[in-house]
Amino acid sequence: MSGGVDSAVAAARAVEAGHDVVGVHLALNRMPGTLRTGSRGCCTIEDSNDAWRACDRLGIPFYVWDFSERFKADVVDDFVAEYSAGRTPNPCMRCNERIKFAALLEKALALGFDAVCTGHYAKVLRAADGSPELHRAADWAKDQSYVLGVLTAEQLEHCLFPLADTPSKAEVRAEAEHRGLSVAKKPDSHDICFISDGDTRGWLAEQIEMEPGDIVDETGAKVGEHAGANAFTVGQRKGLRLGRPAPDGKPRFVLEIRPKDATVVVGPEKLLAVEWIRGIRLSWAGLPPAGAEAGEEFACEAQVRAHGDPVPARARVEPAGGDPASGGTAGGDPADGGPAEGEPADGVPGPVLHLTLDAPLRGVAPGQTVVLYQGTRVLGQATIDAATALDRVG
Template sequence: MKVLAAMSGGVDSAVAAARAVDAGHEVVGVHLALSRMPGTLRTGSRGCCTIEDSRDAWRACEKLGIPYYTWDFSERFKEDVVDDFVAEYAAGRTPNPCMRCNERIKFAALLEKALALGFDAVCTGHYAQVVRTDDGSLELHRAADWAKDQSYVLGVLTAEQLERCLFPLAETPSKDLVRAEAAERGLSVAAKPDSHDICFIPDGDTRGWLNERIDMTEGTILDTEGNELGTHAGAQAFTVGQRKGLNIGRPAPDGRPRFVLEVRPKDNTVVVGSKEMLAVDRIVGIRPSWAGAALAEEATGEWFDCHLQVRAHGDTVPARARVGLPSADSTADGTADSTQAPDGGTWVIELDEPLTGVAPGQTAVLYRGTRVLGQSTIDTAVNMARVA
């Protein structure tokens, strides 16, 4: 099989490519240049797609004896990931750029180009498993090493894309074994730190970065009763669950910390309240997609049991979900659901246990056991008792 190995310059993608070679595939390595002005060097574990990363990817390919290329995807990355990130924050939502990168760059633009060039599959260093069932369909599952599991950020993959994906690290029990294998193979990236945070904001100052790209204006900070508590420099710089940086100046009547409960960009206000008020038990997600075959309940509209995860390394909580209700329908608790989206419907998710700090724009990924069912973008997240 002719395989295109996506080489980030890190240890995971290098070992994944090596294993693809060992499996007898015809492997070609490619590094994606996602920035027109990459930094010369990384800062510890911050940042990626730097000149240093491209050189590490080249050295790994040279060691493995496979061809190496660099593809310029910087314009596509800017439009589909960076500009989307800015637009989502400007609308008062909290996006996950890694989800967008996987959806639109690594498993859309890259895979599309790979297939056009005659490759059969794309290989990456993600920790996740593709499982073929008895009926021949494919499912996405968690990796053997749950501590490194990356199935959450791959929840956007479709059945067609899973057919063309190779994840050679799927059954590796720990990252330490991957590093040990890299050292044994003589790969120079064996001890290279993992990258984290947002790759295009390597210093980690998201608010400062956004201030340069969104027109921020001073607005008010309100409590849940509508009382003005203070001012802020721009509502778009806040996210639900945030505690630091409120600068209210006086404590709450009970002396307890306040957290951001809601961001309202239309009137440029931020609503704050107690930590308990962050708890949500009902989520409506838009733009849903199934990671593999859809459940039978998609056609019937019935509720199905699942577990919900809203952060890349967050815990899951038991829940039940159903495909979007017509706007005139109602949920089990009798509340009308007027959030039916015309572009693909919605997922209505009711949690058995409340979650805190859930923000519009985050991604809701549904699981059943180790299987990833699919994902949707959170449009609303509420506590039904509080609403009532």
Template sequence: MRVLAALSGGVDSAVAAARAVDAGHDVVGVHMALSRSRDQFRTGSRGCCSIEDAGDARRAADVLGIPYYVWDLSEQFEETVVADFLTEYAAGRTPNPCVRCNEHIKFAALLDKAVALGFDAVCTGHYARIETLPDGSRALHRAADPAKDQSYVLAVMGPERLARAMFPLGDVSSKDVTRAEAAARGLSVSTKPDSYDICFVADGDTQGFLRERLGSQPGPVVDTAGEVVGTHDGAYAYTVGQRRGLALGRPAPDGRPRYVLSVEPVRRTVVVGSAEELRVGAIVGDEAVWFDAPVGEVACHVQVRAHGAPVGARVRASADGAVEAVIDDDADLRGVAPGQSVVVYDGSRVLGQATVTWTRPVGAAQPAAMACGPRTDVHP
């Protein structure tokens, strides 16, 4: 097959490309340039889009003996990932930019361009497994290494894009194995630190980035009784479940820590409460993407953070793209924010994904039928 290998400049994508070459594919390497300004993205290894990465990717391609190109996807990245990030926070929601990057850039803009150029598949260094089912369709599964599993951020890609994806590292038992393989192949990135944080927030200060882009929007921090207990410079800088950085002027009556329960951007208000009030009894999401949509109500597991623990739930889907997950009574799920991704699993297999629109606290009355709009008895 003709395979386009996405080379980020890190060790994972380099080893994935090497394995594609070993498998006998006709491989071409490409690095995605996501910013036209060298100052916009951080230097060093904190993010996956640092200015050194293009050079590391080129050197990896040279070692592998494959052609190498740089594709400018900065406009698409700004218009989709960065714009979505700002819009969601401004609306009081908490987006995951890595999910949006996989959706709009790596498995939309990149894949569409690859297919137009005659490539059969796109190869990346994601840790996830693909299994072919008896009917010839493909299923997305968790990686062999739970610590590195990235199926959560890949769930948004859907079956059509999965059909043209390659994840050669899905069966790797640990990141140490990947590094050892890179060293054995003579790849200089074998000891390069893992990337983390948001690549387009150059100094790692997300609140500062939001404040610079969205401006100062001061307002009150209130408790669940409506009493003002502090102030803020922008409700968009807070997320459900947050404890640190609240700078509350009045402690809770019982002296216990308080957490963000909801963000209300129209009123510029942040609502805080106890840890117990963060417990979630049900999640509703929309814009669902399914690999295998449940029929009726099914028992499965849901995960709401990239490295969060899955919890048991009863999930049902509707034809309009809405999803409801009623969390098992013995599960302790807390701090779920609108805008997060909720991914549905059957064992290691990904069934689908949706974007959280609202949550129902534990103990609140259960709605008689699924809804996907905001309710007055739930966390917004």
């Protein structure tokens, strides 16, 4: 029970379906007195009160579970560490992976509950063999299967998503009003929940010791200076404060962040186009495609943002330690469609995803999550370790 309209209606539908429902609000914010500002922030004292009121209206027990320490360690500290390493993380993915469907689910199962029910717009279907599959919701505009791509088959066995087939958010709000839920018109939350004012750059400046350095163009020529490379993200255009304009007079964008020497690389928009992605920390949302774990190529669609458009792609999984058949290592082989850096940038062991896109994507940054689909089905996800245009590979 986040305190929003989606979880309130999901709980109401679970009660109506005959389940024995208990409402749980997660206390994740270490500053419980923090108040919500419009659509910014969540997990505030106001949200807790709204969740309690919804449970009271539905006649179900209400509890607050304090996961603030684990949230700080697994989500907030991870967010800071990723930015410190020059990557762009997705904290919502990490929260779903380690808090809502790990810590919460583990505690729920230990207490004898059967499942965790949430207001996410996604659905769990059964394959021919009875195994669970994660699919997009009926309302693609509100579909949240992307941020659930980190869920495993075992976790999907214990998930309920009552809003899966709801055709629109407007219908959810109308239902909430009909049921007398006070959150019917409450704004949706946006941005990063633990940065309630939306100023990610300013927040990071307080968490990371910023080291000034140079801004260079794609040729290596210095075009400006910065107060800290960690505050930038690939694809960023605003706030560069370049003292030297581009020869063609067009805007420049952040192409790369090199935290080791505190350098930010900028260039023309065309160089943001990415056709090849290497992914680490691969996980499957159910059974993997046939032959995938044996290194066979399979067709899929790739999505790199929660509300981004999926792009047709060809994928291949390289086993941990390299692919003996191609002579590659965990980092890839230039002849096999991968750069020759050897191990993944952060040294994470495990299988490596090689993804060739049929159409380029713009502004893809290391640290982001790529989620793989086949039609409406979520196959799995990986953390992007490297991304570039095919003509720049190797």
